[in-house]
Amino acid sequence: MLNFTIHTTTEVVFGRDIEKDIGPKLKEIGAHRVLVHFGGSSARSSGLLDRVEHSLFEAGLSFVELGGVEPNPKISMVRRGIELCQREGIDFILAVGGGSVLDSAKGIGMGVATGRDPWEFAATGTAPDQTLPVGSVLTLSASGSETSNSCVLTNEELKEKRGITSQTNRPRISFLNPENTFTVSKFQTGCGIVDIMMHTLERYLTAGGETDITDRIAEGLLIATRDAGRRAIADPNDYEARATLMWAGSISHNNLTECGRLRLFPVHKLEHELSAFRDEIAHGAGLSVLFPAWALYVMEHDVPRFAQLAHRVLGVEMDFSHPERTARDGILTLKRFFEEIGMPVHMAQLGIKPENYETLADNAIRTAGGPVKSYVPLDKPAILEIFRLAE
Template identity: 50%
Template structure:
């Protein structure tokens, strides 16, 4: 087990109708003026916007607002949000939505405290030194950004998708009512389930030794998500299943399931080139395609770990020898993704081999290899895309 720091300061307000408490919650922290940040039209169609505004007005909390956050949030809108936050001198960013809105809000929180362009942080040219506090009302169980220290943006000038990490952008609080996810479409629910699982799978498949506690935590979370995912796809209004997914979303990406292990997030970095270059692709859909392909490429060098995953999570019989079980676990995971309505091949995303070289080059940047339990060079990355095609 490696040395580690664990920091998860976000206060969770969980349960039915907790979003109606947003005014009193903000007031108890002493904030006077906020930026209300949200996505497209669903916040108003569902009545959530009206309930939030009523609660804020009741507590006499001033606010300005900026909607329009897209999936794969764009740096251009973040720049507008930063200008607004500075001009209005807000003291809290309230992000209402899923990972895209939260990441946009986090970036705004950093940008409001600096004169530097926010994209420089995404390109790792600068590290945040200060940020406004961020509050969250979560409406999609997926990215885990409500508890994480990460923030990912897309630059539409060059279609690069890049992120940065900082404990300064971990939200101050998160309001989590599973009922707010009842209206999420089947496809987006499926994308969310994959994303939740991937944040733990990327931590679980580590080359670090003696990480038993986090391994068991990861296996338990994955099994719970698989079962809750099945129930949610069958019945979108299953409160308990939605609640399980919402909590799993948060604790899959706050570091808990990877304590003591080395973190690479190789598949995420590959997927960022897919949904970065092809903005129509949902992040979870891209992960559903690429993770099984990556796993098929590397598993023979980590038979023990992949076999354990097969036995413990995918219910492969322990009578099956380890190497066969390892592959069977990957195949069963891929079939599970399909059962959620997820694509498992790049062709389903209308992406063919003509893009593979460019995606590989973008993934590498200026490096010769992409870090992972097996470092990948350009040729190897293209081979993974070939498996996924």
């Protein structure tokens, strides 16, 4: 087990009808003037935005709206939000939506507090040391941004997608009502299932020695997510399934499942290049295509761990004489699960063509500042081979 520090500071308010608590909770925290940040019209048409703003009003808090956040949140929207907050004297940002809205809110918060353009942090790999407090009202179980120290932004002019990691990125408070995910489409539910599992798998399939307690937490989360995911896709109004997915999303990315292990996230880094290249690619869809290919490529460097995953989580019988068979069967079993829940598993399904591979590999190397860190460094030939395995 490697040395680790875990720092989870987000207050989580979970369950039905919790929107009424938003105003009083934010007032208790010290908020006075709130930016209500959201995506498209669904936040309004569903009635959620009205419930949130009614709670703010009843608590005596003033607020300003900023909608229009798109998937793969854009730095241009973040810059608009920073200007609005400065002009309106905002002291708290409340994101109503999924991971894209949350990451946009985090970018705005760091920009207002530091007086710097957030893309400076993304481009240089540095971290902000302060932020305006951010809260969330979650509508999509996927990114885990409601409890994480991560923020991923897209520069649409440069066609680059980069992350900013800092403890200041963790939301101050997050309101998690599973009922707010009932209207999420089957495709987006599937994307969320993949993202939750990948946040766990990218912490599980990495160096770290013996970490049995962390492994068991991660394995239980993966099994619960798989089973609840099937139920949620079959019945979108299954409260318990939606609740499991929502809580799993939060735990999967708050660092609990990486204690004692090395965090590298190579598949996420490769996927960011896909969704930066084609903005319409959903993050979870890109991950479902790339993960099995990456796993097949690196499996030989940690056969026992891949075999453990296959046996404990995916129900593959352990072949003690040839554990590499168990490991490979596990990867293919997970790939079939992705297909079962309607996720793509081939590059062509994302609109990515073989003639795009060189550009994408070059972009990944440039963004990483060299080979992408993994079990072995992924240089350009390695990345190209992973793309070919994903065809």
